[in-house]
Amino acid sequence: GAGVSQSPSNKVTEKGKDVELRCDPISGHTALYWYRQSLGQGLEFLIYFQGNSAPDKSGLPSDRFSAERTGGSVSTLTIQRTQQEDSAVYLCASSYSGPLEQYFGPGTRLTVT
Amino acid sequence: GENVEQHPSTLSVQEGDSAVIKCTYSDSASNYFPWYKQELGKRPQLIIDIRSNVGEKKDQRIAVTLNKTAKHFSLHITETQPEDSAVYFCAASTNTGNQFYFGTGTSLTVIP
Secondary structure (H helix, E strand, O other): OOOOEEEOOEEEEOOOOOEEEEEEOOOOOOEEEEEEEOOOOOEEEEEEEEOOOOOEOOOOOOOOEEEEEHHHOOEEEEEOOOOHHHOEEEEEEEEOOOOOOOEEOOOEEEEEO | OOOOEEEOOEEEEEOOOOEEEEEEOOOOOOOEEEEEEEOOOOOOEEEEEEEOOOOEEEEOOEEEEEEOOOOEEEEEEOOOOHHHOEEEEEEEEOOOOOOEEEOOOEEEEEEO
16 A cells, blocks of 8 residues: 655755645554654654644754644644754654554655755 | 663674664663664665563564663674665654654664
């Protein structure tokens, strides 16, 4: 079946602009995670959605970052007033629920110039 | 919060030898420990996981051990092959699974 998809695959933006990154999880997966992976670094947790519960936003690095998950499916990560340090690969993952195998999307490579 | 440390950051082994990657964690509430493999330019994929009610789990050439008292867990790859070359990440999570804390990764190179 279809895996996790993300769009766009690459995004180049100017410093100060807003960007939206999209994630389509696997159908039926109630848990959705966003991570940030800087070059040569590990996976930094950003935010977690579980069903209709309030999201865990504790990993968001600043108030310029926000995320939504509409209808318990598609999620959008928004970065406002982008900075050069926001340049990274943003990965989305989904799972059936909680601490089970996470299926990762291909990522969005964001470059802020 | 949880802090996961992973060592070594890079590891080179001869084909056929074993490779061991170690991780430590700080939160005693963590009880789910997955390992992910990320090949160059690709997404991370789960290769094995262990829960705190077991001490060891094997899957063919891959094994993971867990020592809850010492708060460390390790990945063991035996009879390494060139296709094992990748970056490996350990992670720790709790029952609620609301946060996964990943290690910084180990770049494994298997030399033919």
